[in-house]
Amino acid sequence: MSRFASETVHLIATERLNMDANGTRPGVARSPGGMRQALDLLGPRFGERLTRAKGIVQQHANNTSWHPAEFPDAVLFPETTEEVAEAVRICALHGVPIIPFGVGTSLEGGVNAPYGGVSIDMGRMNNILAVHEEDMDCVVQAGVTRKQLNAHLRETGLFFPVDPGADATIGGMASTRASGTNAVRYGTMKDAILALTVVMPDGSIRKTGTRARKSAAGYDITRLFVGAEGTLGVITEATIKLFGIPEAISGAVCSFPDLASACNAVIATIRVGIPVARIELLDEVQVRACNAYSHLDIPETPTLFLEFHGTEAGVVEQTEMFGEIAREWGASNFTWTTRPEERSKLWEARHNVYFACFALRPGSKFIATDVCVPVSRLADAITQTKADIERTGLVAPIVGHVGDGNFHVSVMAMTDDPEEMERNEAFIRRLNSRAIEMDGTCTGEHGIGQGKRSFLVQEHGANVDTMRAIKAALDPQGIMNPGKIFLS
Amino acid sequence: MSRFASETVHLIATERLNMDANGTRPGVARSPGGMRQALDLLGPRFGERLTRAKGIVQQHANNTSWHPAEFPDAVLFPETTEEVAEAVRICALHGVPIIPFGVGTSLEGGVNAPYGGVSIDMGRMNNILAVHEEDMDCVVQAGVTRKQLNAHLRETGLFFPVDPGADATIGGMASTRASGTNAVRYGTMKDAILALTVVMPDGSIRKTGTRARKSAAGYDITRLFVGAEGTLGVITEATIKLFGIPEAISGAVCSFPDLASACNAVIATIRVGIPVARIELLDEVQVRACNAYSHLDIPETPTLFLEFHGTEAGVVEQTEMFGEIAREWGASNFTWTTRPEERSKLWEARHNVYFACFALRPGSKFIATDVCVPVSRLADAITQTKADIERTGLVAPIVGHVGDGNFHVSVMAMTDDPEEMERNEAFIRRLNSRAIEMDGTCTGEHGIGQGKRSFLVQEHGANVDTMRAIKAALDPQGIMNPGKIFLS
Numbered sequence: 001m002s003r004f005a006s007e008t009v010h011l012i013a014t015e016r017l018n019m020d021a022n023g024t025r026p027g028v029a030r031s032p033g034g035m036r037q038a039l040d041l042l043g044p045r046f047g048e049r050l051t052r053a054k055g056i057v058q059q060h061a062n063n064t065s066w067h068p069a070e071f072p073d074a075v076l077f078p079e080t081t082e083e084v085a086e087a088v089r090i091c092a093l094h095g096v097p098i099i100p101f102g103v104g105t106s107l108e109g110g111v112n113a114p115y116g117g118v119s120i121d122m123g124r125m126n127n128i129l130a131v132h133e134e135d136m137d138c139v140v141q142a143g144v145t146r147k148q149l150n151a152h153l154r155e156t157g158l159f160f161p162v163d164p165g166a167d168a169t170i171g172g173m174a175s176t177r178a179s180g181t182n183a184v185r186y187g188t189m190k191d192a193i194l195a196l197t198v199v200m201p202d203g204s205i206r207k208t209g210t211r212a213r214k215s216a217a218g219y220d221i222t223r224l225f226v227g228a229e230g231t232l233g234v235i236t237e238a239t240i241k242l243f244g245i246p247e248a249i250s251g252a253v254c255s256f257p258d259l260a261s262a263c264n265a266v267i268a269t270i271r272v273g274i275p276v277a278r279i280e281l282l283d284e285v286q287v288r289a290c291n292a293y294s295h296l297d298i299p300e301t302p303t304l305f306l307e308f309h310g311t312e313a314g315v316v317e318q319t320e321m322f323g324e325i326a327r328e329w330g331a332s333n334f335t336w337t338t339r340p341e342e343r344s345k346l347w348e349a350r351h352n353v354y355f356a357c358f359a360l361r362p363g364s365k366f367i368a369t370d371v372c373v374p375v376s377r378l379a380d381a382i383t384q385t386k387a388d389i390e391r392t393g394l395v396a397p398i399v400g401h402v403g404d405g406n407f408h409v410s411v412m413a414m415t416d417d418p419e420e421m422e423r424n425e426a427f428i429r430r431l432n433s434r435a436i437e438m439d440g441t442c443t444g445e446h447g448i449g450q451g452k453r454s455f456l457v458q459e460h461g462a463n464v465d466t467m468r469a470i471k472a473a474l475d476p477q478g479i480m481n482p483g484k485i486f487l488s
Numbered sequence: 489m490s491r492f493a494s495e496t497v498h499l500i501a502t503e504r505l506n507m508d509a510n511g512t513r514p515g516v517a518r519s520p521g522g523m524r525q526a527l528d529l530l531g532p533r534f535g536e537r538l539t540r541a542k543g544i545v546q547q548h549a550n551n552t553s554w555h556p557a558e559f560p561d562a563v564l565f566p567e568t569t570e571e572v573a574e575a576v577r578i579c580a581l582h583g584v585p586i587i588p589f590g591v592g593t594s595l596e597g598g599v600n601a602p603y604g605g606v607s608i609d610m611g612r613m614n615n616i617l618a619v620h621e622e623d624m625d626c627v628v629q630a631g632v633t634r635k636q637l638n639a640h641l642r643e644t645g646l647f648f649p650v651d652p653g654a655d656a657t658i659g660g661m662a663s664t665r666a667s668g669t670n671a672v673r674y675g676t677m678k679d680a681i682l683a684l685t686v687v688m689p690d691g692s693i694r695k696t697g698t699r700a701r702k703s704a705a706g707y708d709i710t711r712l713f714v715g716a717e718g719t720l721g722v723i724t725e726a727t728i729k730l731f732g733i734p735e736a737i738s739g740a741v742c743s744f745p746d747l748a749s750a751c752n753a754v755i756a757t758i759r760v761g762i763p764v765a766r767i768e769l770l771d772e773v774q775v776r777a778c779n780a781y782s783h784l785d786i787p788e789t790p791t792l793f794l795e796f797h798g799t800e801a802g803v804v805e806q807t808e809m810f811g812e813i814a815r816e817w818g819a820s821n822f823t824w825t826t827r828p829e830e831r832s833k834l835w836e837a838r839h840n841v842y843f844a845c846f847a848l849r850p851g852s853k854f855i856a857t858d859v860c861v862p863v864s865r866l867a868d869a870i871t872q873t874k875a876d877i878e879r880t881g882l883v884a885p886i887v888g889h890v891g892d893g894n895f896h897v898s899v900m901a902m903t904d905d906p907e908e909m910e911r912n913e914a915f916i917r918r919l920n921s922r923a924i925e926m927d928g929t930c931t932g933e934h935g936i937g938q939g940k941r942s943f944l945v946q947e948h949g950a951n952v953d954t955m956r957a958i959k960a961a962l963d964p965q966g967i968m969n970p971g972k973i974f975l976s
Binding site: 220272373444 | 805959
């Protein structure tokens with residue numbers, strides 16, 4: 001994975017797309033000696049599990065996308081919820097920022113430490129605490145990754161479907177309300193989580209729900225923490241829904257004459273109720289990148305990758321129903337297979353899109369975008385965006401979870417060229433504004449982090465005041481992952 | 489519908505299952521003259537749409553269950569979000585309680601006015617503002633009822649699936665996080681809502697989301713208002729997901745030798761992944777009541793009512809798969825049909841359970857219960873509860889949305905017999921405690937209202953402090969539906 005850490009420690013947070021005049025943030029009350037005092041207490045308590053080693057500290061900042069890395073003062077590796085609580089109490093006492101850290105695959109600077117502080121690395125809290133096969137749920141520590149969980153589950157016939165591509169932690173995925181390729185069938189982290197254990201900003205421990213499949217008992221605090229990006233507390237455990245591994249799976253690839261036809265096939269598929277498990281759009285630039293990187297020979301036109309889950313008969317029925325729709329919209333080479341190795345090759349190529357993009361423009365960095373629009377606006381949104389990419393002269397392939405109306409333009413950027421960056425930023429502003437004007441969102445699954453704070457305001461307006469009121473009520477010192485979600 | 493309104497106006501709220509020493513509630517700052525001053529402003533502004541007529545005021549309090557009716561001072565019939573905002577601003581200025589009112593089918597006293605105030609009846613805000621067929625969503629005012637919406641949608645081939653039995657309003661259903669018979673397939677109001685328009689306790693108007701199917705943009709304020717029971721603001725509009733009317737539907741009835749076998753058949757059905765649309769358990773007492781009330785002749789043993797949705801072939805496959813499971817668990821007379829009139833008769837009987845119960849014990853009132861447990865604990869929970877009913881000597885049929893682990897014991901009570909009420913209340917405490925000990929919830933879909941406030945504390949512990957902090961941040965005067973969710 002490309003790494004382009006800045007040398008500047010404690011770089012003041014700026015939102016490139018909406019520069020602040022200065023880096024001060026009234027919400028964060030960090031006393032000058034607070035960090036030292038907190039470290040004096042944390043050090044003896046946690047021994048080697050608290051570190052300021054440069055190599056480790058530098059791993060605990062953004063290294064996946066274009067946001068400059070901003071390092072914490074120290075990294076802590078807790079092993080229990082109680083240890084997290086203890087650490088948070090010490091930090092709270094001294095007004096020290098806390099940045100929860102999973103595996104660092106956030107694309108919007110979510111793990112950066114613009115005000116320094118302590119990065120809480122959940123990597124050692126990676127125990128699967130219980131699997132309840134009959135209830136199709138499990139309880140995990142927040143540092144468990146999705147692949148680890150699915151490997152553990154294999155013999156039960158169950159699986160955890162949410163798949164953002166990266167092998168992220170459950171805590172991190174919950175915090176960004178992640179989803180991915182099969183959300184169209186299985187939902188997002190909003191839907192997957194039954195209950196959370198959370199360390200609050202004052203160090204108290206809260207359990208937000210039960211293992212009941214539904215509840216009408218009071219405010220939905222679980223859903224409040226899902227997507228809060230660590231700004232309201234540290235998620236330490238999660239109770240999550242599982243699904244049965246389908247009896248049969250078929251994978252399909254399908255080329256279209258143009259983007260609009262592909263989008264219209266998607267709309268029709270959803271509308272007639274085919275319970276498609278995955279339906280991913282790649283534009284011809286993305287197909288070219290994938291062909292090159294993953295040694296495929298897919299025709300270089302707009303293409304849908306699909307997956308159908310069900311019974312043997314059900315999968316055939318779904319695939320045939322889709323085939324009819326695809327032909328109606330001019331698809332030329334609809335091929336499908338139930339052979340696992342062929343499916344895997346396809347989806348591996350899809351998951352390697354991130355790496356394939358870098359090969360399109362050597363030396364470039366990755367600016368992620370993540371708009372999501374009502375499905376009826378998808379063709380408009382994508383064709384307008386495509387025209388804008390061409391007009392602006394960007395290297396920017398498109399890939400999307402189009403069943404949900406969510407698509408990513410990966411802007412491959414020379415971030416040290418200010419003139420180009422200005423063009424890139426203007427393009428991204430137009431992209432996000434277009435989605436918001438279509439009654440969509442600037443982020444379907446990546447979260448706001450540092451990069452989309454001004455777009456949150458554009459999208460939510462005064463509703464951001466409600467969010468701020470909740471933030472102030474639960475984290476009055478502003479120590480939980482400061483500089484994220486909200487503009488200073 | 490049985491009505492047993494108390495004559496006492498402004499009866500101080502007490503939670504029968506957890507009597508308060510007095511009725512004062514520090515959170516509600518109601519100045520003595522505030523109500524009069526507010527009415528002096530509301531009257532000229534709203535004319536006849538503000539009323540204090542006894543007949544109308546008395547309809548705006550609990551009349552569905554055992555909670556004594558507690559009347560508001562006045563009832564307002566707004567027609568727009570802006571009018572709601574205006575009214576709320578006037579009430580806020582004078583510290584006057586506001587009680588949002590849909591059609592009054594809350595079972596836990598949600599529409600009662602223990603501190604008086606203004607009931608905001610959403611009945612005139614019943615416009616369907618937009619239906620987006622391609623996106624399978626619609627935008628409605630909060631006073632639209634689910635049957636009205638489905639009648640409106642019929643020609644589109646779409647439907648709104650959430651079905652709590654009563655013809656409730658979308659706003660009321662959102663406020664109680666309602667669900668019902670087909671939540672096992674289509675989810676609850678938590679899942680159905682894409683965005684809300686809300687009038688906040690200070691009278692400001694907020695839009696909480698967009699029409700995008702998913703979003704990771706900031707805190708999930710939508711989910712915070714879903715289930716807040718009107719204690720954080722007044723929901724005035726909702727954007728909701730729709731589904732395609734299935735190509736084929738089959739209905740089935742199936743008798744079991746005992747409750748445990750029926751529950752085990754449910755567990756197996758969910759576990760093998762049959763996407764059952766409805767799976768309802770009736771114990772033999774409930775079957776007897778339904779037979780009598782709805783003129784059926786179902787064998788009077790524990791019975792499952794089921795419904796399968798899908799393609800023609802899919803429905804047959806699902807039904808046959810279930811049939812095998814049912815036979816394994818000793819089902820004696822599995823019958824199924826795709827004929828609409830036969831299905832309707834069955835589900836009408838299911839929906840008339842509420843009325844059938846009264847006939848079991850003439851003169852009784854209805855105490856609703858609503859526990860929900862992990863599905864693996866369902867057989868235990870129900871058989872223990874059944875033994876408790878028999879030991880306690882109650883008339884209390886059981887019916888449940890068992891695919892979710894949710895079941896209702898309808899305690900038919902002579903509420904004027906204190907000795908019996910003590911027994912009833914002790915039974916309900918044991919029922920709720922049993923569910924909570926099984927890692928379940930005291931309410932799957934009815935909400936907390938007045939009746940379950942102590943159980944909320946038992947279930948959520950310190951997590952209630954988080955809820956209270958949010959309540960205090962968003963409604964510092966405590967004017968929004970006071971006396972609900974939280975104990976004084």
